[in-house]
Amino acid sequence: MVDDPDTDLVLRAGLGDRAAAQALMARHLPKMLGLARRMLTDQGQAEDAVQDAFLRLWAHAARWQPGRAKFETWLYRVTLNQCYDRLRKRTTARLDEAFDVADPSPGQDAVMQNAYVAGEIETALAQLPERQRAAIVLCHYQECGNIEAAEILGISVEALESLLSRGRRTLRIRLGHLRDS
Amino acid sequence: VSYKSEDGVRSTPTSGERFLALAASYGANPARWPQAERDAAEKYFSVNAQARVLLAEAAKLDDALDGAARVEDSSALEARIMAAFDAGSGANIVSRAAGWLRDRVWPGAPLWQPATAFALSLMIGVGAGFLLPFSNAAEANTDRGASVALGEPLSLELTGNL
Secondary structure (H helix, E strand, C coil), X not given: CCCCCCHHHHHHHHCCCHHHHHHHHHHHHHHHHHHHHHHHCCHHHHHHHHHHHHHHHHHHHHHCCCCCCCHHHHHHHHHHHHHHHHHHHCCHHHHHHXXXXXXXXXXXXXXXXXXXXXXXXXXXXXXXXXXXXHHHHHHHHCCCCHHHHHHHHCCCHHHHHXXXXXXXXXXXXXXXXXXXX | CCCECCCCCECXXXXXXXXXXXXXXXXXXXXXXXXXXXXXXXXXXXXXXXXXXXXXXXXXXXXXXXXXXXXXXXXXXXXXXXXXXXXXXXXHHHHHHHHHHHHHHCCCCCCHHXXXXXXXXXXXXXXXXXXXXXXXXXXXXXXXHHHHHHCCCCCHHHHHHC
């Protein structure tokens, strides 16, 4: 039996309780948007993915069975699948366009420099294979524990560690110029 | 691979490799390491200078990753999601009501079975409705014929007029 702090809210939302639905959304929307934004690197697409994940939640809340899975893990999984769907529909051209970040020239201020660094990180993350990226986003940015991250990805903890290790190795190479500067 | 600690104790290759693998996978922040291995790993790194070099490398990557842009909240998205909830709650009520009725009338059956039975009953009722007017008219004619045959007034009003 999974001890889940969201069970009551999900069941109430399933009965049409608007306050419960709103509380559920307030608790989880920032995390889901964080995941989608870092997976998709596009704010509009990330918002669409999260909205579709919540639509699925509203549709299924009435049939939620407590104890079978942790609600947050389920919602992460639904959101991640929405992200995968969108990533697979993308074209290379669209990706190139999304990561076209200008090099900073001398004299640009710190804001521009930060934007440049952020752009470089997003580009490096986006160029990782989907599952390596998802593993790093879940463990580093979303601060999921290893067991929860493995459950979300539907893999073993050993497989998760392998994805993380390979992903970080690639990032270390691609972001070397940032770390050395 | 084994690492000689600062106090001269040589760690077992297995645990040493494992702790380095933790840093390679989860980074340098112990808070991200698996809880069960955290204390032992922290102790290992605290006494192994060579291992700490690799930990520092992992920390550099962590810092770089932390330079990613912050994800902004979206109030417009919140409004869209709640609008979807409001729009769906009406449909949910109908669905729940159908489920409640099904559980009491035909427990355990899929919804299409009682729905089909209801539709058939409705069709039979409508079909019977087409037949009923003829039956009533025949009855009325019979009553009227009987009244005339018996030489009785057709209604009290007619009797009053007479």
